[in-house]
Amino acid sequence: MAVSRARLATKATPEDRNETIAPLDLSALTSIVGYPLRRAQLAVFDDFNRRFAAIGLTPAQYSTLAAIGANPGRKQSDIAAALGIQRPNFVAMMDELERRGLAERLQSEADRRSRALALTAAGRTLLTQARRVQGEQEKEIERLVGRAGRETLVQLLQRLAELENRP
Amino acid sequence: MAVSRARLATKATPEDRNETIAPLDLSALTSIVGYPLRRAQLAVFDDFNRRFAAIGLTPAQYSTLAAIGANPGRKQSDIAAALGIQRPNFVAMMDELERRGLAERLQSEADRRSRALALTAAGRTLLTQARRVQGEQEKEIERLVGRAGRETLVQLLQRLAELENRP
DNA sequence: TATTGTTATACTCTATAACTATA
DNA sequence: TATAGTTATAGAGTATAACAATA
Numbered sequence: 001m002a003v004s005r006a007r008l009a010t011k012a013t014p015e016d017r018n019e020t021i022a023p024l025d026l027s028a029l030t031s032i033v034g035y036p037l038r039r040a041q042l043a044v045f046d047d048f049n050r051r052f053a054a055i056g057l058t059p060a061q062y063s064t065l066a067a068i069g070a071n072p073g074r075k076q077s078d079i080a081a082a083l084g085i086q087r088p089n090f091v092a093m094m095d096e097l098e099r100r101g102l103a104e105r106l107q108s109e110a111d112r113r114s115r116a117l118a119l120t121a122a123g124r125t126l127l128t129q130a131r132r133v134q135g136e137q138e139k140e141i142e143r144l145v146g147r148a149g150r151e152t153l154v155q156l157l158q159r160l161a162e163l164e165n166r167p
Numbered sequence: 168m169a170v171s172r173a174r175l176a177t178k179a180t181p182e183d184r185n186e187t188i189a190p191l192d193l194s195a196l197t198s199i200v201g202y203p204l205r206r207a208q209l210a211v212f213d214d215f216n217r218r219f220a221a222i223g224l225t226p227a228q229y230s231t232l233a234a235i236g237a238n239p240g241r242k243q244s245d246i247a248a249a250l251g252i253q254r255p256n257f258v259a260m261m262d263e264l265e266r267r268g269l270a271e272r273l274q275s276e277a278d279r280r281s282r283a284l285a286l287t288a289a290g291r292t293l294l295t296q297a298r299r300v301q302g303e304q305e306k307e308i309e310r311l312v313g314r315a316g317r318e319t320l321v322q323l324l325q326r327l328a329e330l331e332n333r334p
Numbered sequence: 335t336a337t338t339g340t341t342a343t344a345c346t347c348t349a350t351a352a353c354t355a356t357a
Numbered sequence: 358t359a360t361a362g363t364t365a366t367a368g369a370g371t372a373t374a375a376c377a378a379t380a
Binding site for chain 4: 075076077087088090091105111113114115
Binding site for chain 1: 327
């Protein structure tokens, strides 16, 4: 019943031919923060994308929905700035969320130039669902680094992000 | 002598007019790993780019030089794979490093299809210099998260990167 | 037949300048 | 004169298909 992994593989790998693939020495890179930071970020985002493929949300879309949900009525440029997204690039983001009926740009009474962002009922429902999916990723991360490790990680990363304020 | 910061600014900010800018609530995002991970990665790479502007190396170029330097004679596709770079995209990378006289593609005796990569003398010199610049970034990171914090961070990030092996 | 390096290409992200309507 | 949203656009980075040379 069970088929060997080698037989399932479409191509013969060096391992299949009993050839040794000498691993590269990347110790000069893995010991500094930047390299594993980038690799970890890519891995977590890839994992996120796999988990959110069915629900159809990118990391940027998830963070946008979460930001609007927690700060309804704030103007578009404030949400964009808080997320570190350039205003011009945030237009297409909102176009898409609005097209899908998840968020809306309301008329601001105070200043007719600006748009007050808010989630629709569908957007709030999807955000609730998305939080559950995200929670599963967080649990998987806890399995990898431990409960305390996850919290330490968040703290250290938040402090690292302060580098951006030091030009 | 000293000019006030407000006078140096080109544009009047809300602070200049004593307007309060209510900060957004992003606690739902900052408490999960993915968000600060991405922000920290961007901050560290931006800092890297500022430090390496004079020397003219991107993070990807630095990691490529380091990988070739520690593994001379390895074929192009092995170096690319180890760095997580697609083979087609690595061609332009090597073209540029070769054009600048930092690395070279040598004829492999064993297999005439493959190219054995190596650093030139100039490449080794630049890599030595680059390591010093990178070391300064690492010290700045230690100032932010502490000596033990930096090491903990590297360990946690390396374990996080294992997510990539779990489809 | 499979692998190595390569070309071509497309798609996503990101950054900047400039327009419009409002203030 | 400045700001909010927008348009247009250009540059990275990344992913895939296909080809020639070689195994």
